[in-house]
Amino acid sequence: MSKPRPDHEPDPAERTPNGSSLTLEARGLRRSFTLGDGSELEVLRGVDLSVGTGEAVSIVGASGTGKSTLLHVLGALDRPTSGELFLGGRTITGRSGRELARLRNQFVGFVFQFHHLLREFTALENVMMPRLIDGSPRAEAEARARELLEAVGLSPRLGHKPWQLSGGEQQRVAVARALANEPVVLLADEPSGNLDARTSEALHDLLFRIREERELSLVLVTHNRELAARADRTLLLTEGVLEPTQISPEEPWSAKTADQPTP
Numbered sequence: 023m024s025k026p027r028p029d030h031e032p033d034p035a036e037r038t039p040n041g042s043s044l045t046l047e048a049r050g051l052r053r054s055f056t057l058g059d060g061s062e063l064e065v066l067r068g069v070d071l072s073v074g075t076g077e078a079v080s081i082v083g084a085s086g087t088g089k090s091t092l093l094h095v096l097g098a099l100d101r102p103t104s105g106e107l108f109l110g111g112r113t114i115t116g117r118s119g120r121e122l123a124r125l126r127n128q129f130v131g132f133v134f135q136f137h138h139l140l141r142e143f144t145a146l147e148n149v150m151m152p153r154l155i156d157g158s159p160r161a162e163a164e165a166r167a168r169e170l171l172e173a174v175g176l177s178p179r180l181g182h183k184p185w186q187l188s189g190g191e192q193q194r195v196a197v198a199r200a201l202a203n204e205p206v207v208l209l210a211d212e213p214s215g216n217l218d219a220r221t222s223e224a225l226h227d228l229l230f231r232i233r234e235e236r237e238l239s240l241v242l243v244t245h246n247r248e249l250a251a252r253a254d255r256t257l258l259l260t261e262g263v264l265e266p267t268q269i270s271p272e273e274p275w276s277a278k279t280a281d282q283p284t285p
């Protein structure tokens with residue numbers, strides 16, 4: 023298992039007020055969008071969420087309820103309109119754009135429905151990228167990328183460009199890239215939304231194996247019942263807030279959560 027880098031140690035002054043080892047804590051998060059006609063669209067209306075170290079939480083909800091918006095705010099890709107966010111024991115809200123980018127690189131790995139790999143670069147180079155951007159020496163970034171691609175079972179594909187890989191392989195490269203900076207939390211937005219059933223299952227196995235090996239926290243937005251049910255708990259995003267819900271891998275979706283993957 024990889025060791026957290028020393029700079030992952032929370033600064034005692036910045037520890038979450040309850041002093042716990044929570045990886046991620048959100049309090050009263052709101053996010054509204056101002057539309058073209060000047061009206062406000064309130065998507066998140068006071069989201070509270072605490073995710074412990076190594077905990078896996080799945081988030082379900084109908085299309086358009088704000089799941090992607092929430093994940094972007096939780097991962098500091100987007101700012102909440104109000105509310106507080108703590109990642110790895112650091113206060114995230116109220117930071118400059120530069121600081122946000124740094125904290126995001128340090129603490130968060132993202133996996134999206136579509137891999138977002140750079141098509142001109144090989145699998146190895148794609149996985150090296152976050153480390154290079156972070157200022158790591160090339161040799162170190164490469165060694166780390168090789169190790170991660172091996173961990174996701176892609177050692178024989180290091181020199182492949184994304185378009186030379188299958189959908190499942192592309193997502194595995196995306197997972198390896200998300201781990202490049204040794205995040206404390208992996209946020210996944212419909213990671214298997216674009217894969218067939220068998221490939222989805224392999225990806226889900228990978229995500230949970232990695233969680234186990236690296237004591238990573240997982241926050242998974244998914245329409246996949248099997249994946250949602252594998253998490254330690256499931257939350258339903260409805261009316262802009264999260265509420266606990268139960269998902270069984272066998273039972274069909276309830277009408278409330280029934281949905282098609284968004285494009």
Ligand SMILES: Nc1ncnc2c1ncn2[C@@H]1O[C@H](COP(=O)(O)OP(=O)(O)O)[C@@H](O)[C@H]1O
Binds near residue numbers: 063083084087091
């Ligand atoms: N940048 C934006 N500007 C205006 N409206 C947005 C923006 N991003 C998302 N929305 C709206 O917010 C709602 C939630 O979107 P999203 O988070 O993508 O939902 P989900 O991921 O649950 O399908 C939708 O109605 C969407 O149109």
Ligand SMILES: [Mg+2]
Binds near residue numbers: 284
């Ligand atoms: Mg979405």
